[in-house]
Amino acid sequence: MTNAHKSAGEAVLDIRDLRVSFATAVGTVQAVRGVDVSVAKGETVAIVGESGSGKSQTMMAAMGLLAANGKAEGEALYRGANILGLPTAKLNRIRGAKITMIFQEPMTSLDPLYTIERQLIEPMVEHGGIGRARAKARALELLKLVNIPQPERKLRSFPHELSGGQRQRVMIAMALANDPDVLIADEPTTALDVTTQAQILALIADLQKRLGMAVVFITHDLGIVRQIADRVYVMKDGQVVEQGEAARILTEPKHPYTRMLLDAEPEGRKAPVTGESPILLEGQKVSVAFDLDSGLLKAPIVLKAVDDVSLAVRQGQTLGIVGESGSGKSTLGRALLQLLPHQGRVFFSGNDISNKDRGAMRPLRRQMQLVFQDPYGSLSPRMTVGQIVTEGLLVHEPGLSAAERDRRACAVLEEVSLDPALRNRYPHEFSGGQRQRIAIARTMVLKPKLVVLDEPTSALDRTIQKQIVELLRKLQADHGLTYLFISHDLAVVRALADWVMVMQHGRIVEAGPTPVIFESPVQDYTRELIAAAANNLSG
Structure with missing residues:
Protein backbone atom coordinates (compact mmCIF):
# COMPACT_ATOMS: atom_id res chain seq x y z
CA MET A 1 0.00 0.00 0.00
CA THR A 2 1.26 3.46 -0.84
CA ASN A 3 -0.56 5.47 1.83
CA ALA A 4 -0.32 8.36 -0.60
CA HIS A 5 -3.27 10.72 -0.55
CA LYS A 6 -5.35 10.59 -3.72
CA SER A 7 -7.25 13.74 -4.58
CA ALA A 8 -10.92 13.72 -5.52
CA GLY A 9 -9.86 14.84 -9.03
CA GLU A 10 -8.25 11.43 -9.56
CA ALA A 11 -11.20 9.57 -8.13
CA VAL A 12 -12.69 6.62 -9.95
CA LEU A 13 -15.69 6.81 -7.60
CA ASP A 14 -16.51 10.14 -5.97
CA ILE A 15 -19.51 10.37 -3.62
CA ARG A 16 -20.59 13.92 -2.80
CA ASP A 17 -23.06 15.20 -0.20
CA LEU A 18 -24.86 11.86 -0.08
CA ARG A 19 -28.03 11.74 2.00
CA VAL A 20 -30.00 8.53 2.55
CA SER A 21 -33.38 8.34 4.27
CA PHE A 22 -35.92 5.59 4.92
CA ALA A 23 -39.67 5.98 5.24
CA THR A 24 -40.83 3.96 8.26
CA ALA A 25 -44.03 3.52 10.24
CA VAL A 26 -42.74 5.99 12.82
CA GLY A 27 -41.55 8.60 10.33
CA THR A 28 -38.51 9.30 8.18
CA VAL A 29 -35.17 7.96 9.41
CA GLN A 30 -32.02 9.75 8.24
CA ALA A 31 -29.39 7.03 7.77
CA VAL A 32 -26.70 9.02 5.90
CA ARG A 33 -26.28 12.79 6.35
CA GLY A 34 -24.17 14.62 3.77
CA VAL A 35 -21.30 12.15 3.29
CA ASP A 36 -18.35 12.67 0.93
CA VAL A 37 -16.18 9.65 0.02
CA SER A 38 -13.71 9.24 -2.85
CA VAL A 39 -11.45 6.42 -3.99
CA ALA A 40 -8.79 6.50 -6.72
CA LYS A 41 -7.47 3.82 -9.06
CA GLY A 42 -5.27 1.38 -7.16
CA GLU A 43 -6.21 2.85 -3.77
CA THR A 44 -7.82 1.13 -0.78
CA VAL A 45 -10.20 3.26 1.24
CA ALA A 46 -11.69 1.92 4.48
CA ILE A 47 -15.02 3.11 5.83
CA VAL A 48 -15.22 2.23 9.52
CA GLY A 49 -17.81 2.58 12.25
CA GLU A 50 -20.21 0.61 14.40
CA SER A 51 -23.36 -1.08 13.15
CA GLY A 52 -25.91 1.58 12.26
CA SER A 53 -23.27 4.22 11.49
CA GLY A 54 -24.37 4.38 7.84
CA LYS A 55 -21.23 2.93 6.27
CA SER A 56 -22.95 0.11 4.36
CA GLN A 57 -25.94 2.26 3.35
CA THR A 58 -23.55 4.80 1.84
CA MET A 59 -22.22 2.28 -0.64
CA MET A 60 -25.57 0.53 -1.14
CA ALA A 61 -27.02 3.88 -2.19
CA ALA A 62 -24.18 4.45 -4.64
CA MET A 63 -24.85 1.01 -6.14
CA GLY A 64 -28.61 1.62 -6.36
CA LEU A 65 -29.28 -1.22 -3.92
CA LEU A 66 -31.32 0.53 -1.23
CA ALA A 67 -34.46 -1.11 0.12
CA ALA A 68 -37.76 -0.09 -1.46
CA ASN A 69 -38.46 2.45 1.30
CA GLY A 70 -35.03 4.09 0.88
CA LYS A 71 -34.26 7.38 -0.87
CA ALA A 72 -30.83 8.73 -1.87
CA GLU A 73 -29.89 12.32 -2.73
CA GLY A 74 -26.58 13.87 -3.72
CA GLU A 75 -24.08 12.56 -6.27
CA ALA A 76 -22.18 9.33 -6.90
CA LEU A 77 -19.76 10.06 -9.70
CA TYR A 78 -18.22 7.13 -11.57
CA ARG A 79 -15.44 8.51 -13.77
CA GLY A 80 -17.13 11.90 -13.60
CA ALA A 81 -20.68 10.79 -14.50
CA ASN A 82 -23.40 10.76 -11.83
CA ILE A 83 -24.88 7.27 -11.48
CA LEU A 84 -27.14 8.04 -8.53
CA GLY A 85 -30.75 7.55 -9.58
CA LEU A 86 -29.94 6.11 -13.01
CA PRO A 87 -32.62 3.88 -14.54
CA THR A 88 -31.98 0.21 -13.75
CA ALA A 89 -31.08 -0.71 -17.34
CA LYS A 90 -28.36 1.95 -17.51
CA LEU A 91 -27.14 1.27 -13.98
CA ASN A 92 -26.75 -2.43 -14.76
CA ARG A 93 -24.14 -1.58 -17.38
CA ILE A 94 -21.98 -0.29 -14.54
CA ARG A 95 -22.79 -2.28 -11.40
CA GLY A 96 -21.76 -5.89 -11.67
CA ALA A 97 -19.38 -4.86 -14.44
CA LYS A 98 -17.38 -1.74 -13.53
CA ILE A 99 -18.40 -1.44 -9.87
CA THR A 100 -18.91 -4.71 -8.00
CA MET A 101 -19.66 -5.63 -4.41
CA ILE A 102 -18.96 -8.57 -2.12
CA PHE A 103 -20.99 -9.03 1.03
CA GLN A 104 -20.39 -10.23 4.59
CA GLU A 105 -22.22 -13.55 4.40
CA PRO A 106 -21.68 -15.38 1.10
CA MET A 107 -24.19 -18.12 1.98
CA THR A 108 -27.02 -15.60 1.74
CA SER A 109 -25.64 -14.15 -1.51
CA LEU A 110 -25.11 -17.45 -3.32
CA ASP A 111 -28.12 -19.36 -4.63
CA PRO A 112 -28.23 -22.77 -2.88
CA LEU A 113 -29.98 -24.35 -5.89
CA TYR A 114 -27.32 -23.56 -8.50
CA THR A 115 -23.78 -24.80 -8.98
CA ILE A 116 -20.82 -22.47 -8.56
CA GLU A 117 -20.19 -22.63 -12.30
CA ARG A 118 -23.68 -21.42 -13.16
CA GLN A 119 -23.47 -18.58 -10.65
CA LEU A 120 -20.11 -17.44 -12.02
CA ILE A 121 -21.27 -17.62 -15.62
CA GLU A 122 -24.47 -15.58 -15.30
CA PRO A 123 -22.89 -12.16 -14.56
CA MET A 124 -20.38 -12.62 -17.38
CA VAL A 125 -23.11 -13.42 -19.89
CA GLU A 126 -25.40 -10.69 -18.53
CA HIS A 127 -22.88 -7.88 -18.02
CA GLY A 128 -19.88 -8.93 -20.08
CA GLY A 129 -21.74 -9.91 -23.22
CA ILE A 130 -19.67 -13.04 -23.82
CA GLY A 131 -20.87 -16.47 -24.91
CA ARG A 132 -21.45 -19.31 -22.48
CA ALA A 133 -18.48 -21.37 -23.71
CA ARG A 134 -16.09 -18.47 -23.13
CA ALA A 135 -17.80 -17.76 -19.80
CA LYS A 136 -17.22 -21.37 -18.67
CA ALA A 137 -13.53 -21.11 -19.45
CA ARG A 138 -13.37 -17.75 -17.68
CA ALA A 139 -15.12 -19.24 -14.61
CA LEU A 140 -12.34 -21.81 -14.27
CA GLU A 141 -9.72 -19.06 -14.67
CA LEU A 142 -11.37 -17.06 -11.90
CA LEU A 143 -11.41 -19.94 -9.41
CA LYS A 144 -7.72 -20.47 -10.10
CA LEU A 145 -7.13 -16.71 -9.70
CA VAL A 146 -8.66 -16.73 -6.21
CA ASN A 147 -6.69 -19.86 -5.24
CA ILE A 148 -9.54 -22.32 -4.75
CA PRO A 149 -8.21 -25.90 -4.61
CA GLN A 150 -9.51 -28.42 -7.16
CA PRO A 151 -11.20 -25.66 -9.21
CA GLU A 152 -12.66 -28.05 -11.83
CA ARG A 153 -14.43 -30.00 -9.09
CA LYS A 154 -15.54 -26.88 -7.22
CA LEU A 155 -17.25 -25.56 -10.35
CA ARG A 156 -19.64 -28.50 -10.14
CA SER A 157 -20.23 -28.01 -6.42
CA PHE A 158 -23.10 -26.28 -4.67
CA PRO A 159 -22.48 -23.52 -2.07
CA HIS A 160 -23.17 -25.75 0.94
CA GLU A 161 -20.38 -28.09 -0.18
CA LEU A 162 -17.74 -25.36 0.22
CA SER A 163 -16.16 -23.99 3.38
CA GLY A 164 -16.81 -20.41 4.52
CA GLY A 165 -13.48 -19.23 3.16
CA GLN A 166 -14.06 -20.97 -0.18
CA ARG A 167 -17.53 -19.41 -0.50
CA GLN A 168 -16.04 -15.98 0.12
CA ARG A 169 -13.42 -16.66 -2.56
CA VAL A 170 -16.25 -17.54 -4.97
CA MET A 171 -17.90 -14.20 -4.16
CA ILE A 172 -14.62 -12.43 -4.93
CA ALA A 173 -14.32 -14.38 -8.19
CA MET A 174 -17.86 -13.29 -9.16
CA ALA A 175 -16.99 -9.68 -8.35
CA LEU A 176 -13.87 -9.88 -10.55
CA ALA A 177 -15.58 -11.62 -13.48
CA ASN A 178 -15.86 -8.48 -15.61
CA ASP A 179 -12.59 -6.77 -14.59
CA PRO A 180 -14.15 -4.03 -12.42
CA ASP A 181 -12.66 -0.61 -11.75
CA VAL A 182 -14.04 -0.52 -8.20
CA LEU A 183 -14.47 -3.40 -5.75
CA ILE A 184 -16.65 -2.69 -2.70
CA ALA A 185 -16.11 -5.20 0.10
CA ASP A 186 -18.75 -5.02 2.86
CA GLU A 187 -17.45 -6.81 6.00
CA PRO A 188 -16.21 -9.73 3.85
CA THR A 189 -14.13 -11.39 6.57
CA THR A 190 -16.20 -10.89 9.75
CA ALA A 191 -17.43 -14.48 10.03
CA LEU A 192 -14.12 -16.09 9.01
CA ASP A 193 -11.42 -17.54 11.25
CA VAL A 194 -8.18 -15.61 11.57
CA THR A 195 -6.10 -17.63 9.13
CA THR A 196 -8.81 -17.61 6.45
CA GLN A 197 -9.32 -13.90 7.10
CA ALA A 198 -5.63 -13.25 6.56
CA GLN A 199 -5.71 -15.26 3.32
CA ILE A 200 -8.73 -13.32 2.00
CA LEU A 201 -7.11 -9.96 2.84
CA ALA A 202 -3.87 -11.02 1.17
CA LEU A 203 -5.83 -12.22 -1.87
CA ILE A 204 -7.69 -8.91 -2.24
CA ALA A 205 -4.43 -6.97 -1.89
CA ASP A 206 -2.71 -9.18 -4.49
CA LEU A 207 -5.59 -8.92 -6.95
CA GLN A 208 -5.73 -5.15 -6.49
CA LYS A 209 -2.03 -4.85 -7.27
CA ARG A 210 -2.32 -7.07 -10.35
CA LEU A 211 -5.54 -5.57 -11.70
CA GLY A 212 -5.19 -1.95 -10.55
CA MET A 213 -8.63 -1.85 -8.90
CA ALA A 214 -9.87 0.74 -6.47
CA VAL A 215 -11.10 -0.97 -3.28
CA VAL A 216 -13.63 0.35 -0.76
CA PHE A 217 -13.47 -1.79 2.37
CA ILE A 218 -16.35 -1.47 4.84
CA THR A 219 -15.52 -2.81 8.29
CA HIS A 220 -15.78 -2.35 12.04
CA ASP A 221 -12.45 -4.11 12.59
CA LEU A 222 -9.58 -1.65 12.92
CA GLY A 223 -7.12 -4.54 12.92
CA ILE A 224 -8.05 -5.11 9.29
CA VAL A 225 -7.73 -1.39 8.52
CA ARG A 226 -4.15 -1.47 9.79
CA GLN A 227 -3.32 -4.13 7.23
CA ILE A 228 -5.02 -2.87 4.10
CA ALA A 229 -6.04 0.78 4.01
CA ASP A 230 -4.41 3.82 2.42
CA ARG A 231 -7.07 6.22 3.71
CA VAL A 232 -9.85 5.93 6.29
CA TYR A 233 -13.29 7.49 6.71
CA VAL A 234 -14.75 7.13 10.22
CA MET A 235 -18.56 7.24 10.32
CA LYS A 236 -20.92 7.79 13.24
CA ASP A 237 -24.68 8.44 13.13
CA GLY A 238 -24.67 8.79 9.34
CA GLN A 239 -21.83 11.33 9.16
CA VAL A 240 -18.08 11.24 8.56
CA VAL A 241 -16.54 12.42 11.84
CA GLU A 242 -12.91 11.96 10.82
CA GLN A 243 -10.97 11.11 7.69
CA GLY A 244 -7.38 10.97 6.59
CA GLU A 245 -4.42 8.75 5.91
CA ALA A 246 -4.66 5.41 7.68
CA ALA A 247 -1.30 5.78 9.44
CA ARG A 248 -2.38 9.08 11.01
CA ILE A 249 -5.92 7.98 11.91
CA LEU A 250 -4.68 4.83 13.66
CA THR A 251 -1.85 6.50 15.60
CA GLU A 252 -3.08 10.07 16.16
CA PRO A 253 -6.90 10.07 16.07
CA LYS A 254 -8.46 13.47 16.63
CA HIS A 255 -12.13 12.63 17.19
CA PRO A 256 -13.23 11.03 20.51
CA TYR A 257 -15.30 8.46 18.60
CA THR A 258 -12.24 7.27 16.66
CA ARG A 259 -10.29 6.99 19.90
CA MET A 260 -13.17 4.99 21.39
CA LEU A 261 -13.09 2.56 18.44
CA LEU A 262 -9.34 2.12 18.84
CA ASP A 263 -9.76 1.44 22.56
CA ALA A 264 -12.52 -1.12 22.07
CA GLU A 265 -10.38 -4.26 22.27
CA PRO A 266 -11.48 -6.69 25.01
CA GLU A 267 -9.35 -6.03 28.08
CA GLY A 268 -8.29 -7.83 31.22
CA ARG A 269 -7.30 -11.42 31.90
CA LYS A 270 -9.13 -14.12 33.83
CA ALA A 271 -7.49 -15.53 36.94
CA PRO A 272 -7.14 -19.33 36.81
CA VAL A 273 -9.20 -21.53 39.10
CA THR A 274 -7.37 -23.54 41.73
CA GLY A 275 -6.61 -27.23 41.46
CA GLU A 276 -9.01 -27.82 44.36
CA SER A 277 -11.98 -26.70 42.25
CA PRO A 278 -14.03 -29.80 41.34
CA ILE A 279 -14.22 -31.01 37.75
CA LEU A 280 -17.64 -30.15 36.35
CA LEU A 281 -17.33 -31.49 32.79
CA GLU A 282 -15.05 -34.24 31.55
CA GLY A 283 -14.69 -35.89 28.16
CA GLN A 284 -12.76 -39.11 27.64
CA LYS A 285 -11.67 -40.06 24.11
CA VAL A 286 -14.64 -38.31 22.50
CA SER A 287 -15.00 -38.86 18.75
CA VAL A 288 -17.69 -37.76 16.28
CA ALA A 289 -17.89 -39.14 12.73
CA PHE A 290 -20.21 -38.28 9.85
CA ASP A 291 -20.98 -40.47 6.83
CA LEU A 292 -20.72 -38.42 3.64
CA ASP A 293 -22.71 -39.85 0.74
CA SER A 294 -20.26 -40.19 -2.13
CA GLY A 295 -22.82 -41.21 -4.72
CA LEU A 296 -24.90 -44.10 -5.98
CA LEU A 297 -23.33 -47.56 -5.54
CA LYS A 298 -20.28 -46.08 -3.84
CA ALA A 299 -19.17 -46.65 -0.28
CA PRO A 300 -19.82 -43.67 2.01
CA ILE A 301 -16.90 -41.46 2.96
CA VAL A 302 -16.43 -41.15 6.74
CA LEU A 303 -15.46 -37.71 8.04
CA LYS A 304 -14.01 -37.78 11.55
CA ALA A 305 -14.99 -34.32 12.79
CA VAL A 306 -13.77 -34.94 16.36
CA ASP A 307 -11.00 -37.47 16.86
CA ASP A 308 -10.22 -38.94 20.29
CA VAL A 309 -10.49 -35.73 22.33
CA SER A 310 -10.14 -35.75 26.12
CA LEU A 311 -10.61 -32.72 28.37
CA ALA A 312 -11.59 -31.67 31.87
CA VAL A 313 -13.21 -28.37 32.84
CA ARG A 314 -13.25 -27.28 36.47
CA GLN A 315 -16.07 -25.40 38.15
CA GLY A 316 -15.63 -21.66 37.61
CA GLN A 317 -13.15 -22.19 34.77
CA THR A 318 -13.39 -20.78 31.25
CA LEU A 319 -12.01 -23.16 28.65
CA GLY A 320 -11.41 -21.42 25.32
CA ILE A 321 -11.52 -23.75 22.31
CA VAL A 322 -9.89 -22.21 19.25
CA GLY A 323 -9.14 -23.32 15.72
CA GLU A 324 -10.02 -22.68 12.12
CA SER A 325 -13.42 -23.37 10.60
CA GLY A 326 -13.78 -27.12 10.22
CA SER A 327 -11.41 -27.89 13.10
CA GLY A 328 -14.22 -29.62 15.02
CA LYS A 329 -14.56 -27.17 17.90
CA SER A 330 -18.33 -26.56 17.55
CA THR A 331 -18.99 -30.26 16.91
CA LEU A 332 -17.09 -31.10 20.09
CA GLY A 333 -19.19 -28.63 22.08
CA ARG A 334 -22.42 -30.18 20.85
CA ALA A 335 -21.17 -33.71 21.53
CA LEU A 336 -20.29 -32.79 25.12
CA LEU A 337 -23.83 -31.45 25.55
CA GLN A 338 -25.20 -34.74 24.14
CA LEU A 339 -26.67 -32.95 21.14
CA LEU A 340 -24.76 -35.20 18.73
CA PRO A 341 -24.09 -38.97 18.87
CA HIS A 342 -20.48 -39.72 19.72
CA GLN A 343 -18.03 -42.34 20.85
CA GLY A 344 -16.21 -42.00 24.16
CA ARG A 345 -17.53 -41.00 27.55
CA VAL A 346 -18.75 -37.68 28.95
CA PHE A 347 -19.19 -36.92 32.66
CA PHE A 348 -21.11 -33.98 34.13
CA SER A 349 -20.85 -33.34 37.89
CA GLY A 350 -19.34 -36.81 38.19
CA ASN A 351 -22.23 -38.59 36.43
CA ASP A 352 -21.76 -40.46 33.15
CA ILE A 353 -24.12 -38.83 30.63
CA SER A 354 -22.66 -40.50 27.54
CA ASN A 355 -25.31 -40.89 24.85
CA LYS A 356 -28.24 -40.52 27.23
CA ASP A 357 -31.51 -40.20 25.35
CA ARG A 358 -33.58 -37.04 25.23
CA GLY A 359 -35.76 -38.00 28.19
CA ALA A 360 -32.83 -38.89 30.42
CA MET A 361 -31.07 -35.63 29.56
CA ARG A 362 -34.06 -33.36 30.19
CA PRO A 363 -33.47 -32.90 33.95
CA LEU A 364 -29.87 -31.86 33.18
CA ARG A 365 -30.62 -29.45 30.36
CA ARG A 366 -31.23 -26.46 32.60
CA GLN A 367 -27.74 -26.94 34.07
CA MET A 368 -26.07 -27.19 30.63
CA GLN A 369 -26.97 -24.29 28.36
CA LEU A 370 -25.86 -23.17 24.89
CA VAL A 371 -25.53 -19.66 23.41
CA PHE A 372 -25.23 -19.50 19.62
CA GLN A 373 -23.24 -17.29 17.24
CA PRO A 448 -27.16 -23.13 34.77
CA LYS A 449 -23.84 -24.49 35.99
CA LEU A 450 -22.25 -24.78 32.51
CA VAL A 451 -22.70 -22.46 29.53
CA VAL A 452 -21.29 -23.37 26.12
CA LEU A 453 -20.79 -20.20 24.09
CA ASP A 454 -20.37 -20.93 20.38
CA GLU A 455 -18.87 -17.90 18.61
CA PRO A 456 -21.15 -15.52 20.57
CA THR A 457 -19.26 -12.35 19.63
CA SER A 458 -17.96 -13.00 16.11
CA ALA A 459 -20.69 -11.04 14.30
CA LEU A 460 -20.58 -8.06 16.68
CA ASP A 461 -18.74 -4.74 16.54
CA ARG A 462 -15.60 -4.52 18.68
CA THR A 463 -17.27 -2.03 21.02
CA ILE A 464 -20.21 -4.41 21.53
CA GLN A 465 -17.85 -7.39 21.87
CA LYS A 466 -16.10 -5.59 24.71
CA GLN A 467 -19.44 -5.04 26.46
CA ILE A 468 -20.45 -8.70 26.05
CA VAL A 469 -17.07 -9.87 27.39
CA GLU A 470 -17.53 -7.66 30.46
CA LEU A 471 -21.10 -8.96 30.91
CA LEU A 472 -19.95 -12.61 30.70
CA ARG A 473 -17.22 -11.92 33.25
CA LYS A 474 -19.69 -10.34 35.66
CA LEU A 475 -22.21 -13.19 35.31
CA GLN A 476 -19.47 -15.74 35.88
CA ALA A 477 -18.29 -13.97 39.03
CA ASP A 478 -21.81 -13.49 40.38
CA HIS A 479 -23.02 -17.04 39.75
CA GLY A 480 -19.88 -19.21 39.74
CA LEU A 481 -20.49 -20.19 36.11
CA THR A 482 -18.30 -22.50 34.07
CA TYR A 483 -17.82 -21.51 30.41
CA LEU A 484 -16.84 -23.49 27.35
CA PHE A 485 -16.00 -20.62 24.99
CA ILE A 486 -15.71 -21.66 21.33
CA SER A 487 -14.29 -18.97 19.06
CA HIS A 488 -11.90 -18.08 16.26
CA ASP A 489 -11.45 -14.59 17.77
CA LEU A 490 -8.24 -14.90 19.73
CA ALA A 491 -8.48 -11.41 21.25
CA VAL A 492 -11.77 -12.32 22.93
CA VAL A 493 -10.49 -15.75 24.00
CA ARG A 494 -7.40 -14.22 25.60
CA ALA A 495 -9.59 -11.80 27.59
CA LEU A 496 -12.08 -14.42 28.79
CA ALA A 497 -10.37 -17.80 29.12
CA ASP A 498 -7.96 -19.06 31.80
CA TRP A 499 -7.25 -22.27 29.83
CA VAL A 500 -7.02 -22.67 26.05
CA MET A 501 -7.32 -25.75 23.85
CA VAL A 502 -6.22 -25.53 20.20
CA MET A 503 -7.95 -27.83 17.70
CA GLN A 504 -6.98 -28.80 14.17
CA HIS A 505 -8.60 -31.51 12.01
CA GLY A 506 -10.65 -32.75 14.96
CA ARG A 507 -7.73 -33.24 17.34
CA ILE A 508 -6.18 -31.24 20.17
CA VAL A 509 -2.76 -30.01 19.04
CA GLU A 510 -1.95 -27.91 22.11
CA ALA A 511 -3.55 -26.98 25.44
CA GLY A 512 -2.51 -25.02 28.48
CA PRO A 513 -2.98 -21.86 30.58
CA THR A 514 -3.95 -18.85 28.47
CA PRO A 515 -0.73 -16.83 29.05
CA VAL A 516 1.42 -19.83 28.11
CA ILE A 517 -0.49 -20.54 24.88
CA PHE A 518 -0.40 -16.93 23.74
CA GLU A 519 3.13 -16.04 24.84
CA SER A 520 5.00 -19.33 24.40
CA PRO A 521 3.13 -21.58 21.95
CA VAL A 522 4.88 -24.85 21.18
CA GLN A 523 3.13 -26.04 18.03
CA ASP A 524 3.59 -24.43 14.60
CA TYR A 525 -0.18 -24.39 14.05
CA THR A 526 -0.76 -22.39 17.23
CA ARG A 527 1.97 -19.96 16.25
CA GLU A 528 0.33 -19.54 12.83
CA LEU A 529 -3.06 -18.78 14.41
CA ILE A 530 -1.55 -16.19 16.74
CA ALA A 531 0.51 -14.61 13.96
CA ALA A 532 -2.59 -14.34 11.75
CA ALA A 533 -4.45 -12.56 14.57
CA ALA A 534 -1.50 -10.37 15.56
CA ASN A 535 -3.16 -7.11 14.48
CA ASN A 536 -6.00 -7.76 16.94
CA LEU A 537 -3.79 -8.93 19.80
CA SER A 538 -1.83 -5.77 20.54
CA GLY A 539 -1.79 -4.83 24.20
Missing part, protein backbone atom coordinates in the same frame (compact mmCIF):
# COMPACT_ATOMS: atom_id res chain seq x y z
CA ASP A 374 -26.24 -15.69 15.54
CA PRO A 375 -28.78 -14.45 18.09
CA TYR A 376 -31.16 -13.35 15.35
CA GLY A 377 -31.33 -16.85 13.89
CA SER A 378 -31.74 -18.50 17.31
CA LEU A 379 -34.50 -16.19 18.60
CA SER A 380 -38.03 -16.86 17.36
CA PRO A 381 -39.30 -13.82 15.42
CA ARG A 382 -42.87 -14.68 16.45
CA MET A 383 -42.23 -14.48 20.20
CA THR A 384 -41.74 -11.43 22.38
CA VAL A 385 -38.51 -11.06 24.32
CA GLY A 386 -40.36 -11.90 27.52
CA GLN A 387 -41.71 -15.11 26.01
CA ILE A 388 -38.27 -16.06 24.63
CA VAL A 389 -36.53 -15.52 27.96
CA THR A 390 -39.09 -17.53 29.95
CA GLU A 391 -39.66 -20.34 27.43
CA GLY A 392 -37.30 -22.69 29.29
CA LEU A 393 -39.17 -22.12 32.54
CA LEU A 394 -42.30 -23.61 30.99
CA VAL A 395 -40.35 -26.87 30.55
CA HIS A 396 -38.22 -26.93 33.68
CA GLU A 397 -40.49 -25.17 36.18
CA PRO A 398 -44.01 -25.77 34.85
CA GLY A 399 -45.59 -24.94 38.21
CA LEU A 400 -44.60 -21.28 38.03
CA SER A 401 -47.40 -18.77 37.56
CA ALA A 402 -47.37 -16.35 34.63
CA ALA A 403 -46.73 -13.51 37.07
CA GLU A 404 -43.69 -15.28 38.55
CA ARG A 405 -42.29 -16.03 35.10
CA ASP A 406 -42.70 -12.37 34.20
CA ARG A 407 -40.92 -11.35 37.41
CA ARG A 408 -38.04 -13.69 36.56
CA ALA A 409 -37.86 -12.23 33.04
CA CYS A 410 -37.64 -8.68 34.38
CA ALA A 411 -34.92 -9.65 36.86
CA VAL A 412 -32.73 -11.43 34.33
CA LEU A 413 -33.13 -8.69 31.70
CA GLU A 414 -31.91 -6.17 34.26
CA GLU A 415 -28.99 -8.45 35.00
CA VAL A 416 -27.89 -8.38 31.34
CA SER A 417 -28.38 -4.58 31.23
CA LEU A 418 -31.60 -4.51 29.18
CA ASP A 419 -34.64 -2.47 30.14
CA PRO A 420 -37.37 -4.88 31.31
CA ALA A 421 -39.93 -2.47 29.85
CA LEU A 422 -38.82 -3.72 26.42
CA ARG A 423 -39.83 -7.33 27.11
CA ASN A 424 -43.01 -7.07 25.02
CA ARG A 425 -41.06 -6.18 21.88
CA TYR A 426 -39.85 -8.63 19.21
CA PRO A 427 -36.24 -9.59 18.31
CA HIS A 428 -36.14 -7.57 15.07
CA GLU A 429 -36.60 -4.39 17.11
CA PHE A 430 -33.20 -4.84 18.78
CA SER A 431 -29.60 -4.41 17.66
CA GLY A 432 -27.21 -7.34 17.29
CA GLY A 433 -25.62 -6.69 20.67
CA GLN A 434 -29.01 -6.41 22.37
CA ARG A 435 -30.15 -9.67 20.77
CA GLN A 436 -27.08 -11.43 22.13
CA ARG A 437 -27.92 -10.09 25.59
CA ILE A 438 -31.43 -11.54 25.15
CA ALA A 439 -29.91 -14.92 24.22
CA ILE A 440 -27.71 -14.80 27.33
CA ALA A 441 -30.74 -13.83 29.48
CA ARG A 442 -32.64 -16.84 28.12
CA THR A 443 -29.78 -18.99 29.35
CA MET A 444 -29.30 -17.30 32.72
CA VAL A 445 -32.96 -17.46 33.75
CA LEU A 446 -32.49 -21.24 34.23
CA LYS A 447 -29.54 -20.73 36.61
